[in-house]
Amino acid sequence: xxxxxxxxxxxxxxxxxxxxxxxxxxxxxxxxxxxxxxxxxxxxxxxxxxxxxxxxxxxxxxxxxxxxxxxxxxxxxxxxxxxxxxxxxxxxxxxxxxxxxxxxxxxxxxxxxxxxxxxxxxxxxxxxxxxxxxxxxxxxxxxxxxxxxxxxxxxxxxxxxxxxxxxxxxxxxxxxxxxxxxxxxxxxxxxxxxxxxxxxxxxxxxxxxxxxxxxxxxxxxxxxxxxxxxxxxxxxxxxxxxxxxxxxxxxxxxxxxxxxxxxxxxxxxxxxxxxxxxxxxxxxxxxxxxxxxxxxxxxxxxxxxxxxxxxxxxxxxxxxxxxxxxxxxxxxxxxxxxxxxxxxxxxxxxxxxxxxxxxxxxxxxxxxxxxxxxxxxxxxxxxxxxxxxxxxxxxxxxxxxxxxxxxxxxxxxx
Amino acid sequence: xxxxxxxxxxxxxxxxxxxxxxxxxxxxxxxxxxxxxxxxxxxxxxxxxxxxxxxxxxxxxxxxxxxxxxxxxxxxxxxxxxxxxxxxxxxxxxxxxxxxxxxxxxxxx
Numbered sequence: 001x002x003x004x005x006x007x008x009x010x011x012x013x014x015x016x017x018x019x020x021x022x023x024x025x026x027x028x029x030x031x032x033x034x035x036x037x038x039x040x041x042x043x044x045x046x047x048x049x050x051x052x053x054x055x056x057x058x059x060x061x062x063x064x065x066x067x068x069x070x071x072x073x074x075x076x077x078x079x080x081x082x083x084x085x086x087x088x089x090x091x092x093x094x095x096x097x098x099x100x101x102x103x104x105x106x107x108x109x110x111x112x113x114x115x116x117x118x119x120x121x122x123x124x125x126x127x128x129x130x131x132x133x134x135x136x137x138x139x140x141x142x143x144x145x146x147x148x149x150x151x152x153x154x155x156x157x158x159x160x161x162x163x164x165x166x167x168x169x170x171x172x173x174x175x176x177x178x179x180x181x182x183x184x185x186x187x188x189x190x191x192x193x194x195x196x197x198x199x200x201x202x203x204x205x206x207x208x209x210x211x212x213x214x215x216x217x218x219x220x221x222x223x224x225x226x227x228x229x230x231x232x233x234x235x236x237x238x239x240x241x242x243x244x245x246x247x248x249x250x251x252x253x254x255x256x257x258x259x260x261x262x263x264x265x266x267x268x269x270x271x272x273x274x275x276x277x278x279x280x281x282x283x284x285x286x287x288x289x290x291x292x293x294x295x296x297x298x299x300x301x302x303x304x305x306x307x308x309x310x311x312x313x314x315x316x317x318x319x320x321x322x323x324x325x326x327x328x329x330x331x332x333x334x335x336x337x338x339x340x341x342x343x344x345x346x347x348x349x350x351x352x353x354x355x356x357x358x359x360x361x362x363x364x365x366x367x368x369x370x371x372x373x374x375x376x377x378x379x380x381x382x383x384x385x386x387x388x389x390x391x392x393x394x395x396x397x398x399x400x401x402x403x404x405x406x407x408x409x410x411x412x413x414x
Numbered sequence: 415x416x417x418x419x420x421x422x423x424x425x426x427x428x429x430x431x432x433x434x435x436x437x438x439x440x441x442x443x444x445x446x447x448x449x450x451x452x453x454x455x456x457x458x459x460x461x462x463x464x465x466x467x468x469x470x471x472x473x474x475x476x477x478x479x480x481x482x483x484x485x486x487x488x489x490x491x492x493x494x495x496x497x498x499x500x501x502x503x504x505x506x507x508x509x510x511x512x513x514x515x516x517x518x519x520x521x522x523x
Contacts, residue, residue, distance in 0.1 A: 241461040252457035254436070255486075300416075300434035303463050303487045309415060310430050343457045399453040 001196040003108050023188060024195035027202050032228035033061045035382060036220060037235055038207050038243060040064035042073040042183075043360055043367065044235035045190035045201075046375020047382070052197040054376070055383035060199045061229075062191075063222060065206035069187030072237055075305075075337035076368040077260050077282065077294040079273050081118040081178035083145045085134050086404050088392035089346060090141040095389060096373025100181060103372060109189030111181045112287070118178035118273040119148075119156065121322070123167045127278060131173040145175045159269050164321040167279060180273060180284055186371055210246040216355050217247060232357045233382055238303065238338030240361035249353045251361070252343050252398050257336040258297040258365050259307035261316075263329040265289030279318030280311075283326075291326060293319065297339060297365060307336035339364050344403035349378050349390035358382050359395070416484075421494045423476040435469030437461075438481045439501055463487055465510055465517055467502055470494075483510060 002008065002021055012019050035051060037044045040062045051057045064070075080100050082093035104110050122128040131147055138145040150162045153172050162169040191201050202224065209221035210232070219228035234243045238255045265288050275282035280296035295315035298308050312334060320327045342348060342362040347370070349360050360378045363370060377389030392404050416429040425431075437459050443451040460466070466486045471479050481499070483492040483506050492513065493506045502519070510517060 239463070241459075242463055250454075250458045251461070252453075252459065254459050254461050255463075298434075300429075300468065301437075301461060301466050301486045302489075304489060308429060398457045399449055 001192070004110075023192040024201050027061075027195070027200035029061060029063070029200065029202055029205065029222070029224050029227045032219075033200075034059040034229070035231040035233065036060070036227060036229040037062045037233040038220070039071075039234070039236040040068045040187070040191065040201055040203065041071050041235065041237065042069065042187050042190070042371035043237075043363070043374050043378070044233070045069075045187055045194060046371045047233055047235055047360060047378040048194050048199055048375075049190050049197075050375045050379035051383060052194065052199060054379055057383060058197050058199060060194070061202055061227065062194060062199065063202045063205045063207065063220070063227070065204070065223075067203050068191055068201065069184055072337040072339065072367060073187045073371075074184055075260065075335055076183055077284065077292050078180040078183045078368060079118060079178075079275070079282065079284065079294075080113070080181060080369040081175050081273075082143050082369070083118070083120070083134060083138055083173055083175045083178070084406060085137050086346075086406060087141060088404050089406055090138065090143050092373045092377060092389050092393075093370055094141070094143050094373075095376060096370045097178065099372035099376065101177075103181075103186070103189070107189035107193045109185060109192055111185040111189050113179065113181040115177050115179040116272050116284075117156070117174065117176045118275065119153065120173040121153070121169050121274060121276045121278075122147075122171045122173070123169060123276060123278040125170070128170050131171070134173055143175070144177055145173055148172050148174045156272055157270055157274060159323055159325050160274070161322055161324050167276070167318060167321055169322070178273070183368060186368075190375075207243065207246070210243070210248075212248065212354070217357050230356065231382055233360065233378065234357065235360045235378070237361060237363065237367065238340050240340055240359065244352075244359065247352065247354050247357050251348070251359075251395075253340045253348075253362055254301055255303060255338050255340055256298045256300065257302040257304055257307040258339045259295040259311055259334060259336045261293050261295065261312060261331050261334040262286070263291040263293070263326065263331050266291070266329065269325070276318065276322060279315065279322075281315040281319045283319060283323065290332065291329060297341075303338055305336045305338060307334075339367075341365075343398060345406045346404035347374070347393055348395055349374065349381060349387075349393040350395040351381070351385070352395065416489055416491070418470060418482050418491060419494050420472040420475060420478070421480050421496050422478045423472065425472070425475055427472060427475055431472065431474040433471040433473040435471055435479065438467040438469045438497075441500075465492070465514060465519075469497065485514075
């Protein structure tokens with residue numbers, strides 16, 4: 001693989017950009033691999049990357065039914081933060097955030113990580129108390145967050161209206177080192193690095209069945225033929241239940257649509273990410289100038305990748321009160337992603353009832369921020385059978401009642 | 415926009431008038447049951463990509479719970495029916511079979 005650099009850019013500029021090579025090979029499946037990862041989204045690709053980089057397992061295929069990063073990796077609002085309440089969550093999300101900081105250098109691919117800061121508005125007294133508690137918990141976990149006053153909020157976000165009659169801003173949880181990154185680039189960068197290690201990234205290859213022998217999986221049937229494997233990792237988000245059924249076990253997951261939308265591009269007006277969890281709305285400005293707005297999730301099972309209209313109305317109505325200047329913006333695009341929600345709103349990174357099958361799913365509404373950390377932990381789990389990062393996120397926690405309960409405890413937008 | 419007809423008051427209500435209540439026809443397990451059964455009742459869900467039987471409450475109407483059969487991919491509604499039953503009525507099953515040849519109701523684990 002030719003490295004990207006300022007020198008490479010200059011060299012190509014002098015020869016009409018004829019020398020750029022494919023970022024990753026258009027691979028076709030071999031007969032057998034040491035490990036197969038199903039799903040070439042961010043989490044699947046990151047898992048494969050760290051299998052190779054940290055554990056030396058490079059005879060790996062990543063198979064994808066659509067195209068690379070075409071699911072939720074390309075549909076999220078690109079927010080990266082780690083201000084969670086529970087210790088296991090803070091650990092994996094903080095690992096992830098810290099990996100994001102140097103990911104461009106690691107992958108030799110510019111993922112445009114922008115540590116612009118993430119602010120979670122406290123708009124009720126309960127949120128004020130909740131976020132103060134989170135800030136204290138984060139201090140103990142080594143996650144750098146503070147609770148800031150409305151005055152400081154206004155300094156950081158001049159376009160905000162603090163005294164909205166219905167949703168006043170009473171303070172905010174502020175994580176200065178959090179931010180955003182270019183979501184597609186994360187998938188592309190990992191794919192390029194995986195391909196460079198000799199892994200096969202196989203697109204348009206749908207898994208149609210899972211072959212079992214005894215209590216083990218021996219391979220998968222796909223639209224491109226049968227492929228054998230020693231270990232299987234299922235990393236398919238909203239479609240996890242479908243794959244798990246093929247492998248012969250059930251999951252505590254329900255899939256719903258989560259929506260986002262973007263406005264027409266405007267001049268730079270807000271250089272931080274603002275989340276307002278009371279009203280299920282969050283907003284940041286993209287490099288192109290569009291206001292990127294994340295909304296609420298539908299309450300019912302749904303695979304439509306579209307979402308309900310009234311959620312957009314609720315989100316935008318509430319955000320217009322907090323940001324009066326956006327009331328005249330036209331919205332350009334709206335879309336939905338299928339998110340896999342677990343009972344405790346925490347992910348599942350786990351062994352399964354089938355001996356050599358591992359599953360990484362349940363990231364729900366907040367998977368993008370977790371991509372590097374999730375891949376790091378899941379690769380260790382697949383290679384060694386255990387990982388300190390994923391320990392608390394096993395499937396057995398539902399039976400044992402050891403939830404990583406973020407749904408009621410922390411500032412999670414859902 | 416999803417529109418369901420409340421089988422009790424006959425109102426065709428859009429989803430803002432209703433509250434979703436998740437998978438229908440779950441068998442309730444409590445103290446004395448096996449860990450497997452209890453875990454399955456509390457957390458395990460069919461989550462199908464296709465025909466789904468689910469609970470809804472006519473929250474801003476008569477306030478009653480009812481059941482609906484709906485496709486999670488197309489949002490097509492096959493019908494709604496009373497919640498006073500442990501399995502979908504045969505006319506609903508027939509309607510689904512007519513629209514989705516080859517479909518078979520999963521047995522509940």
